[in-house]
Amino acid sequence: MTEALQAMGSVVLDPYLLLLLLATTVLGVVIGVLPGLGATTGAALLLPFTLTMQPVHAIAVLATIYVSATFAGSITAILINTPGTPAAAATTFDGYPLAQRGEAGRALGIAVVSSTVGGIFSIIVLCIAAPMLARVAYEFRPPEYFALTLFGLSMLASISAGGAVRNLIGGIFGVWLATIGSDRATGIERFMFGNYELYEGLAFVPVMIGLFAMSELLVQSKRVNQVIETVTMNAVRLPSKEDYKRIWKTILRSCGIGTFIGILPAEGATVASMIGYSEARRWSKHKEEFGKGSVEGIAGAEAANNAATGGAMVPTMVLGIPGSGTTAIILVGLMVHGLRPGPYLFTEQVDTVYQIFGAMLVANIMFLVLGLYAAKVFARISLVPSAILWPIVFSLSVIGAYALNSSLLDVWIVLIFGVVGFFARRHGFAVAPIAVGLILGEMVETNLQNSLKMFEGKWWLIAMEPLAALFLILAFLGLCGPFLYQKLVKRAP
């Protein structure tokens, strides 16, 4: 524990890292306020820039982008009724009406404080839960890992966007993409069609940039002539005593909800904020204010979406299973920098892990200050014309993808997956399941192969292992959950 605290504290004593975190927090807030960009796209675009950094710095940069952009989505949600990130969609329900009443500063103050509390709470949980979970995960063998990855994939059924079936189809497509290249066990080439640059498989980063950044560019091209309405804003102010009295219970509840939802594989901040908001409404004594500028509504959504960031890092770092689209990119970042996600990270790289957690904590404090003193300036950035912003995103995407392996093939992959992602989204398929499937694909196949070897080809013995059986049951529930829930809702009077 002392070692962990020392590692976390070392972040504050490293001036270079502090400066890097400050710059990244500012950048993360800028990314968050620009409608359409968001934490996932931002992290995907920045990943190539972290290549020459030390692993701690690189992952700290990506994690900081994650927490600060998730918070910053609320600035535009409140001021221009456009969530900067999908996770801030629930903030528009009450944030914008409150801003229209001339209380934009108060709305932003509540959002900033709630986000900070949510973020810090989840990092504390992360520091406690991750090593505990890692201790359990030491015992995992191929059957448990296989069942666990199946559970992770099954959770795609309940990911926020798209329907359950569409998400599963997307996830399977992602897993299939992971089979491209040489088969690890036998060396036989699969789906390479004579292109030996694909021997090691599809590189994750170009696929991520294509799916998230390039497809978003094409989606945004629909909104070329969109008119943005803004509200005038006075200085941001901290919530009053009266506000605190009304929101503290909501914040605590949303902290718990957000962290728990974040921990669930493939769930994320968007689902957390929606549930945080609806629970805030359910428990409120002032239900009639919801949708008209309720402070509890803002606090409920904002505390939950930022609490989900720390929660989502738990399965990412301990089990190598991403908890959201952005953590999928952080996971790729860990692998690119030679850090093997999984329980051994907590014995082999303890300092690195806790420095990353420390960096996330510092980032939360930094965006509190930035949010309180500079939200007005950041809000103006959101008015950057799309005609200038998205061509820059284009250049960052293609140059960044090329820089990873100095390969033009990676650039073509960005273009191809940009178009694939666009059409997928157009027809109701979310792109996050494809990304998660791609990351988990190799893990699921390799562990299945190893399990079969272990049990001499008797695949049904996988389900006889107690922990594997538990994960398989959870996977089954994950798959059937959304359908059963729909049935129950239909039957309800």
Next chain:
Amino acid sequence: MRLYIVPAVIALASVLVIWASLQLELSPPMIVGDSMQPRVFPIFLMVTNLVLIAVLTLQIHRTPPAPIALESFPTWASMGLLAVFYGLTTLTDMFIAISVVMFLMCLLWGERRVHVAIATALVPPFAIFLLFDMVLRIRFPRGILMNWYYG
């Protein structure tokens, strides 16, 4: 009928993958051992996909989704610009292609000030190039500009 185009396309793609999987080499039994042949896993995935597509088709049949409006001109043109980028990169130079595409994208997305479009097309790529070339030591692909730069 148009509602079923998407499931049909995915189903066709799945069948193609199954066919391609069946063309894969077989690994000698002494290497595979008790595990599975490399073709088995992709085939299993695609069969699962076909089952899911059947469920999706049923869902579409029961509750038809709202029709999707045809994309606007800027979207198709932006996609066309990606093809222009591919062509220009292979024929001239990646940075020429980036600048041309950025300039056209600026105008396409509604920027009316030509000097702003030119600045957008030149300044950010140049800045990113400098960063990657000098700080990250990345060597960019050869082309008209890069041949001149690298000599």
